[in-house]
Amino acid sequence: MIYRGDKATGWSIGWKINLWARLLDGNHAYTIVNNMLTLAGGNNQDGRTYPNMFTAHPPFQIDGNFGLTAGLAEMILQSHDGAVHLLPAVPDIWKDGSVSGIVARGGYEFAIKWKNGEVIEVSVLSKLGGNLRLRAYNELKAVHVKPAKGNNPNTLFTKYSIAEPLISEKASFRGTGLNKVYEYDLATRAGVSYKIYKK
Numbered sequence: 001m002i003y004r005g006d007k008a009t010g011w012s013i014g015w016k017i018n019l020w021a022r023l024l025d026g027n028h029a030y031t032i033v034n035n036m037l038t039l040a041g042g043n044n045q046d047g048r049t050y051p052n053m054f055t056a057h058p059p060f061q062i063d064g065n066f067g068l069t070a071g072l073a074e075m076i077l078q079s080h081d082g083a084v085h086l087l088p089a090v091p092d093i094w095k096d097g098s099v100s101g102i103v104a105r106g107g108y109e110f111a112i113k114w115k116n117g118e119v120i121e122v123s124v125l126s127k128l129g130g131n132l133r134l135r136a137y138n139e140l141k142a143v144h145v146k147p148a149k150g151n152n153p154n155t156l157f158t159k160y161s162i163a164e165p166l167i168s169e170k171a172s173f174r175g176t177g178l179n180k181v182y183e184y185d186l187a188t189r190a191g192v193s194y195k196i197y198k199k
Helices: 012-020 026-036 062-076
Strands: 083-084 098-105 108-115 118-126 130-136 182-188 194-197
Touching: 012 026, 012 062, 026 062, 083 108, 098 194, 118 130, 118 182, 182 194
Parallel strands: 083 130
Antiparallel strands: 098 108, 108 118, 118 194, 130 182
């Protein structure tokens, strides 16, 4: 991805935003968001968005618009790896913020507030019920929230079986550099809303 660079046409930029967000690199994803939102037209050959917000790839490319919005959502919330990860790839420039109406796997609708890059308040509406496993970079608290143990019993969060990687003995592995995460379980009922706060 590094060798392919950060500039491309609309659909490719959408992919790049999503991939960097999935790799938990919010700052790199944000750089590409800015590339996408550079105004096209006139003498600007690098512009990727028309004044009407359509992605510039004549006549226009809806894949870029859909990819951009999907990537922004991926930076704020992910639910593909056995849990709902809150603020997995929020860039440093989005230090404080809020979002509402964002939906995760399992039928959970979220409103999230954050300050200094940490989750301070979460409202979640459970549409289907079941165990909600939350993952965050800071500690959380709520009446019915408990530290997660074992695999998530909610079948909608079943992890894919992945073979062990082959690693060359010549490889120089320096670790992942991933931030510490905290995981919690919350047994939810369909149609009920829950509030969770920073500990």
